[in-house]
Amino acid sequence: MTIEVTLADIVARLGGEVSGDTAMRFNRIGPLAGATASTVSFLSNPRYRAQLADTRAGCVIVAPSEADEARGRPGGGAVIVTPDPYLYFARLTQMWAALSRPRDAAGVHPTAVVDAAAQVHPTATVGALAVVAAGAVVGEGAVIGAQSHIGRDARIGAHTRLAPRVVVGDGCSLGERCIVHSGVVIGADGFGFAPTEGRWEKIEQLGAVRIGNDVEIGANTCIDRGALDDTVLEDGVKLDNLIQIGHNVHIGRHTAMAGCVGVAGSARIGAHCTIGGAANILGHLQLVDGVHVSVATVVTRSILKPGHYSGVFPFDDNAAWEKNAATLRHLHQLRDRVRALEKKLV
Amino acid sequence: MTIEVTLADIVARLGGEVSGDTAMRFNRIGPLAGATASTVSFLSNPRYRAQLADTRAGCVIVAPSEADEARGRPGGGAVIVTPDPYLYFARLTQMWAALSRPRDAAGVHPTAVVDAAAQVHPTATVGALAVVAAGAVVGEGAVIGAQSHIGRDARIGAHTRLAPRVVVGDGCSLGERCIVHSGVVIGADGFGFAPTEGRWEKIEQLGAVRIGNDVEIGANTCIDRGALDDTVLEDGVKLDNLIQIGHNVHIGRHTAMAGCVGVAGSARIGAHCTIGGAANILGHLQLVDGVHVSVATVVTRSILKPGHYSGVFPFDDNAAWEKNAATLRHLHQLRDRVRALEKKLV
Amino acid sequence: MTIEVTLADIVARLGGEVSGDTAMRFNRIGPLAGATASTVSFLSNPRYRAQLADTRAGCVIVAPSEADEARGRPGGGAVIVTPDPYLYFARLTQMWAALSRPRDAAGVHPTAVVDAAAQVHPTATVGALAVVAAGAVVGEGAVIGAQSHIGRDARIGAHTRLAPRVVVGDGCSLGERCIVHSGVVIGADGFGFAPTEGRWEKIEQLGAVRIGNDVEIGANTCIDRGALDDTVLEDGVKLDNLIQIGHNVHIGRHTAMAGCVGVAGSARIGAHCTIGGAANILGHLQLVDGVHVSVATVVTRSILKPGHYSGVFPFDDNAAWEKNAATLRHLHQLRDRVRALEKKLV
The missing domain is CATH 2.160.10.10 (Hexapeptide repeat proteins)
Known part of the structure; x- marks a missing residue:
């Protein structure tokens, strides 16, 4: 089921400081990479900040620290500024689900x-x-x-x-x-x-x-x-x-x-x-x-x-694992051998 | 669903050597700690023997070795003595289930x-x-x-x-x-x-x-x-x-x-x-x-x-685990190093 | 549900080079060991080649490399030779299933x-x-x-x-x-x-x-x-x-x-x-x-x-595992001790 939502709809429901044309329409939520003019995207992990410059997303949701960069991005488009973009994204998915999923009649x-x-x-x-x-x-x-x-x-x-x-x-x-x-x-x-x-x-x-x-x-x-x-x-x-x-x-x-x-x-x-x-x-x-x-x-x-x-056996290529696992079965003896060496050297 | 069972009912069905008022009524099976006068409790693990002194259980199920202590407990109440109190408890739960659960009609x-x-x-x-x-x-x-x-x-x-x-x-x-x-x-x-x-x-x-x-x-x-x-x-x-x-x-x-x-x-x-x-x-x-x-x-x-x-990686705080896991990936080499040291010292 | 299939049926459907009486009837697919005259069996793992001599299987499916041995086996019976006996076996199970399982009406x-x-x-x-x-x-x-x-x-x-x-x-x-x-x-x-x-x-x-x-x-x-x-x-x-x-x-x-x-x-x-x-x-x-x-x-x-x-902790009897696991929790220190010994010996 396809839905279409305007920027005005989103902000009316979820708040945030908006810049851009509130009549813009969106039919998809998606990551910055691969976004198009009808995609709402978001940046929550600073690791992906570099993608802001390249994204073609019609709207991006960002934290105040990325607001200027988002507004000035080469691809243009709208910006929503909010203290917690990931939380805003979560609520946007909820809005999407509420609009797109038919309800069973009571x-x-x-x-x-x-x-x-x-x-x-x-x-x-x-x-x-x-x-x-x-x-x-x-x-x-x-x-x-x-x-x-x-x-x-x-x-x-x-x-x-x-x-x-x-x-x-x-x-x-x-x-x-x-x-x-x-x-x-x-x-x-x-x-x-x-x-x-x-x-x-x-x-x-x-x-x-x-x-x-x-x-x-x-x-x-x-x-x-x-x-x-x-x-x-x-x-x-x-x-x-x-x-x-x-x-x-x-x-x-x-x-x-x-x-x-x-x-x-x-x-x-x-x-x-x-x-x-x-x-x-x-x-x-x-x-x-x-x-x-x-x-x-x-x-x-x-x-x-x-x-x-934590407590997980580190995986390895099978040959390396086999050697280490075989040695592990005699680890206690290895410790005793180290102890014996230490005694000899004192 | 609440049920009420008398001590007489229990012993009639499950046996055991009983002391106490067989007209007493019980509506719960429970551990010694937190038991009340309407609770049947049991002692199967000698580790919990000390709890006998404090329990307020209306009835306790014990092995012959704990019979005297159970009968003389400060909280008073009935005692059932049986060779295997845990097995007796299991059968008591079966009696409880049979009484409390409605049966589907055939x-x-x-x-x-x-x-x-x-x-x-x-x-x-x-x-x-x-x-x-x-x-x-x-x-x-x-x-x-x-x-x-x-x-x-x-x-x-x-x-x-x-x-x-x-x-x-x-x-x-x-x-x-x-x-x-x-x-x-x-x-x-x-x-x-x-x-x-x-x-x-x-x-x-x-x-x-x-x-x-x-x-x-x-x-x-x-x-x-x-x-x-x-x-x-x-x-x-x-x-x-x-x-x-x-x-x-x-x-x-x-x-x-x-x-x-x-x-x-x-x-x-x-x-x-x-x-x-x-x-x-x-x-x-x-x-x-x-x-x-x-x-x-x-x-x-x-x-x-x-x-x-057995064969389980011992868990630890994450930092300690990381160090040990990293070393484990070179355990076979470590053994070779110990061997080399041993050779030098002979 | 029992089914009966002739050797002719099998070869007509699945191919292969056959030797033996194609009117023979089979009601079971099974391993070489324990096979009877009404069993179709197969040899795909060369490890089991020795079982060819003893099997009483009415028919065996083998690769060209085992064809002569299969044809000359003491127990007698038919042989199907095919490049991949395990694949042939898989298809035979499919033929069996198609014959033996009732279909739901559409x-x-x-x-x-x-x-x-x-x-x-x-x-x-x-x-x-x-x-x-x-x-x-x-x-x-x-x-x-x-x-x-x-x-x-x-x-x-x-x-x-x-x-x-x-x-x-x-x-x-x-x-x-x-x-x-x-x-x-x-x-x-x-x-x-x-x-x-x-x-x-x-x-x-x-x-x-x-x-x-x-x-x-x-x-x-x-x-x-x-x-x-x-x-x-x-x-x-x-x-x-x-x-x-x-x-x-x-x-x-x-x-x-x-x-x-x-x-x-x-x-x-x-x-x-x-x-x-x-x-x-x-x-x-x-x-x-x-x-x-x-x-x-x-x-x-x-x-x-x-x-x-791979990355699996090798299992052992519980006492040996306990010792090795305890040492493993100090493996990083053991490495340091080996390093210290090495320094002393240089």
Whole structure:
């Protein structure tokens, strides 16, 4: 779907100090390189400042420090000056999405299966072939995607949007303005068993999942219900795709995790943390607020000091890696040999 | 849903040597810390023994070695003595779940699409908007979750329960009393291609997946069908969420795997193994019975001796890691330098 | 389902130089070991050449170099000689699948929800309880699996087959002859946020996903839509299960990735690459054509030279690993100590 927006439309909605013809029309947001007269572009990373001179973008969004250069650029065109161009860009994408995406009409699709004992707000949308079980509550303006499943007594907060084919388990709750992508499973059983005579006796998972406001959860991510108490995601948490959150994990406000992360049971992760893709956090650990974990790092003990933590094997061409890996298997002996040499030389 | 259970109810069902007022009522199972008079608690890890003195739990489950201390605790209350308190706790959660969870009525939901050539036992349940294809057999007391898909000629054993939105592929079978969580895909094609002239020719996967009794499979886990023969999970295997089981893998009885594990094609894993989260097992390997693999370990060759195996890069603050990782890239040279020093000193 | 095929059938369809009774009947394809008179077997790996002498396979497929040995084998039976036995085997599995698998009748299942503004080719199949949204186009002979979801304006090319329960997001497109397995999510939002005042402002993802011809995508794999431009998979790409492809990734022709791989946003991966299971590619990197990455390797910088790259911690028994890992945390200091020794000895 193509949309056309004038510079006046943008500034009326998002503010900023504008210079240029406000009747100019734009149909694309894009990077400085490759931009045309109908592209709105932005400069947030000073590294790309040199591209200002060459861009043909009809409008560029810049910080005050780049305002003069942007206004005097050879390619001409409009300028929007704003303290945080990247944030302005984010809001511009939101404006674009709101204009370009058709809205589902509110109401329950005739093929959805909504239990008589469920409460769906009249302004909410329930998509085709969705199931909403008894006791579930779907809030004002919420959207339940087609083929999704809302379990018994689950609660979906106001203006929360579920993509097609999401599962929210019995008794689990999401706050307001959350976004949940396709394939997400909230509230499957945590992995709990008591060993007995060489086999595993199931510990039924009696807790639920409680998710705050403004949380986003990526495709095919799983968040298990708690064993006795609940698994908790606080407000503003952002999870990417294919993440595993074990039972009774607690994730603090505005913490973000990239794809393929695993968090084992009862880990307690602070607020404002970032966890790199494919990192793993072991169970029963604590990470304080403001911890940043690099991609693929395995966190095997608590981190009680904010900071940046890493642990990844450096990759190399295969032959070099093979030699180093073979030596690594005898590293402790190598240390002993160095110690022996040191003794000889004293 | 709240439930209330008397001490008499618990002991009637689960046994144990009880002391205290059997008319006491409980509405919660919980840890010693934070317990109230209506909480049943338990002590299985001697590390927490000190908490016995402080707990306000109305009832505690303990081993004979802690019986006297539990009975004489300052907070008072009942005691159940049993040889394995953790196992007792597991069974108590099962009792709780059986009492608190509503059961679906047996029968096929009117919106389910069940082929005329499928056999669904009269005591089985098929949920809303599920599909059961021709030739499929659903056993006594089995539950097919809403929006699940049972392929052609697939077999679901007696009392096996599928959560909403599970896929069981054509010709695949599950034994009795299995539990399968949402998003699981059993029987997608294994990853098999013959390279030819710079592209990949598909090897159709003609085997199926055969799963034993009492197997549990976590959310969004995938178990591929075999290339020629079947992929096999023996009785009592427990898989957590987001696990990938390649074609023709064989997993022995009562082996358990934590979340995000990957097992490549034709690996043969013994019985009573445990595989830590995010570990990877390469293809065509053998792990004998009783092998325990640590979290995030990559198993690159067969393990023919039971034991505990690990291989994880130790994480550190980023600056320390960077220095060590840089040195690691020259570790083989460092060994040569140590060797040269040793020669000089002889 | 059992099928029976004569040697004449096979050679009529797949060619090759045959010796033996072409009326022989086969009901199984299988490895040399364990084969019976009704098994067609093949030898592609010279390592297994010794098995030719013992096999009881009714027919073996071999390269010209093994033709004489195969024809003179003690167990007797037919021989097919072909330049690439593994490729012949792949095509034989395709013949087998075509004969043994029932085809869905073309047409839209009465329980599917197809928007009046969608275009479904008369020869295409739309399964039970599938959803096809407005503006979507489903091509000639394409198969939309039961309970799948085709978003607005999405395009499914001719003869592409979606298994049950696939999601293709709004505006995303697949080429011809693709195969997409259950649980796949194409076109969920990429993970993009602008940080502001301690929280995350969503960057709406305005791009789509464009997938070429002959692409195969494994179960529960996720391919995110681009932020501004599209995420692209070129022709012939093969992805295994549980893979995460971030926004604006570009994957070149005939590149294959094993299970559990993660590729972060804007990575550009060349043609004819292979990426081992659970490997991770960081964002904004480039891998040229012909790069092969080992299992579980984390690629943290661009690779501009074709070749084989690795970076995995070698696993060991836990006690040995613990010692080596502890020493590794002081590796940089060890290097300094070696340097100090070297200075003393000069």
